[in-house]
Amino acid sequence: MWGWWSAMRSRIGDLRERRGMSQRRLARESGVSDCVLSKWERIGLERAQLGLVVRVARALGVPVEDLYSDE
Numbered sequence: 001m002w003g004w005w006s007a008m009r010s011r012i013g014d015l016r017e018r019r020g021m022s023q024r025r026l027a028r029e030s031g032v033s034d035c036v037l038s039k040w041e042r043i044g045l046e047r048a049q050l051g052l053v054v055r056v057a058r059a060l061g062v063p064v065e066d067l068y069s070d071e
Contacts, residue, residue, distance in 0.1 A: 011066065011067050012037070012040055012041060012056060012060075012067060013041040015060045015062060015066070015067075016041075016060065019060065019061075021060075023037045023038055023041070026056065026059055026060070029059040030052075030055040030056045030058070030059035031055050032052050032055055032056055036052065037056070053067060
């Protein structure tokens with residue numbers, strides 16, 4: 001198991017791609033910079049601000065806990 005951050009990182013990219021969204025579009029719709037989203041999807045960050053995670057979840061149309069799922 002990679003831990004919660006790795007699970008969140010991979011789920012964001014997967015959910016984004018399933019919705020046919022580019023990182024730029026997700027950034028625009030969530031108000032989170034595309035640089036941050038790119039880092040989250042590529043290498044992750046040690047810690048994420050909950051407010052930003054909530055924005056991304058809303059833009060993807062999923063509950064926040066779906067971003068933390070490793071399934």
